[in-house]
Amino acid sequence: MNLRSLLWNKFTLVVLLVALAAGGYLYWKKVHQPSLDERYKTQALEMGDVTQTVxxxxxxxxxxxxxxxxxxxxxxxxxxxxxxxQVEKGQVLMELDPAVYQAQVDLSAASVNNARASLDLAQANEARARELFRKEYISRQELDQAVQALKSARAQVAQAQAQAQKDRTNLGYTQIHSPVSGVVVSRMVDVGQTVAASFQTPTLFTIAQDLSKMQIDSSFAEADIGNIKVGQQVRFTVDAFSNRTFHGTVKQRRLNPTTQQNVVTYDVVVAVDNPELILMPGMTAYVNIVVAQRKEVLLVPNAALRFRPADGSEKKNGKPKPKEGRKKSGGGTVYVLENGQLKPLSIVTGITDNKFTEVVSGDIKAGQQVVTEETVANENSGQASGGVRMRMF
Structure with a gap:
């Protein structure tokens, strides 16, 4: 046997060994290929209630x-x-030092007495001038001057009385009274502190009129504001009572928008009853407003709407592969296992609670199993686990 024949025999042996290895691998892969039930996780469709919130x-x-x-x-x-x-309407909250204002009241009272004395003199002079004018001892001009002096004295009395009233009012302002009945939420002054009311009235106390009735001031995105209406039910939680859910109603949807970094929001006011007085001003509320509810409708898991086969299995039925789970607003695609293959079904969807979505119409029914996720990866036939494709000569 020459060298050429020996090399040919070795080459034939290598080819046979490679073919046997490839055949063995394909057989092993076929035997160990997981079934569809093992590969995909499914969930049955159910009838139930769904509530959509923002x-x-x-x-x-x-x-x-x-x-x-x-x-x-x-x-x-x-x-x-x-x-x-706790304070009542009209109750004295605090008192400023009245010494300066009391002195001003005393001064204005003396000014009133002085003006009245001048008025008495002017009245006597006016009466005397009229008698002398009647007897033609003085001229009309002198009589007019006496009349004018009397009018001026009366005006001075009125001016002094007005100033006295102003000073008495300022003296009364040294006692700060509560304008409403309620609870003192904050106090911004202390004894000995000087307050100045030159240009702007300083805030001394903050009083909540009734803590049994409160409100939540919240901001909602413009995408959600169209679904919010006055009177809708509201659920909310606070960090202080994380395991408890509170309730309220939408009281007002304000028209004035707020724009920050090109994000538009609108203020929504929620009325809240607080009979236990456990909710306190300033607490952060996590608000959920119920915008739609459905009773006893067919529900599909949102995971089923998001599912897409990793290897394009849906092409086996000759149908194009959708680009995304929710093809458009109000529509979606779910997958079912049928005759050993994945079958896509188009449905029309309604409201969602972010876990389940209402099925408005489609060729599915309660109890039917839909695919929610792929649990075992599927290897393409003809490709080795190392990713190197075998080629036969």
Missing amino acids: SANGTLNPVVLVNVGTQVSGTVKKLYVDFNG
Whole structure:
């Protein structure tokens, strides 16, 4: 046997060994290929209720929150209330040092007495001038001057009385009274502190009129605001009571938009009852507004609408592969196992609670199994596990 024949025999042996290895691999792969039931996870369609909500964060506030200030400047002399104190309308909250204003009242009272004395003299002079004019001892001009002096004296009395009234009012302002009945939420002054009311009234106290009635001020995106209506039911939670859900209703949808970084939001006010007085001003509320509800409808898991085969198995039925789970608003595609293959079904969808979606129409029914995820990866036939394609000569 020559060298050429020996090489040919070795080459034939190698080819046979490779062919046997490839055949063995294909047989092993066929035997160990997982079934569709093992490869895909499914879930049965069920009838049930679905509620669609929109969410946002907000802040709890009293319905009426009054800032109490002062109209006069001075030094705080006494405080009669403190934080969380219950107050009645008209109750004295604090007192400024009245010494300066009391002195001004005394001064204006003296000015009134002086003006009245001048008025008495002017009245006597006017009466005397009329008698002398009647007897033709003085001229008309002198009589007119006496009359004018009397009118001026009366005006001075009125001016002095007005100034005295102003000074008495300012003296009264040294006692700060509560304009409403409620609870003192905050106090911004202390005894000995000087407050100045020169250009703007300073805030001394903040009083919540009724903490049993509160509201949530929240901001919703423009994409959600169209579904929000006055009177809709609201559920919300707060961090202080994380395991408890509170309820309210939409009170107002404000028209004024807020734009930040090209994001438009609208303020929504939610009315909240707080009979236990456990909700406090300033708490962050996580708000969910119910915008739609359906009773006893066919529900499909959202995972089924998001599912897409990893290897394009849906092409086996001759149907094009959809680009995404929710093809368009109100439509979607789900997959079922039929005759050993994946079969895509188009459906029309309704509202969703982000876990289940309402099925409005489509060729599916309750109890039918739909694919929600792929649990075992499928290897393409003809490709080795290492990713190297075998080629036969």
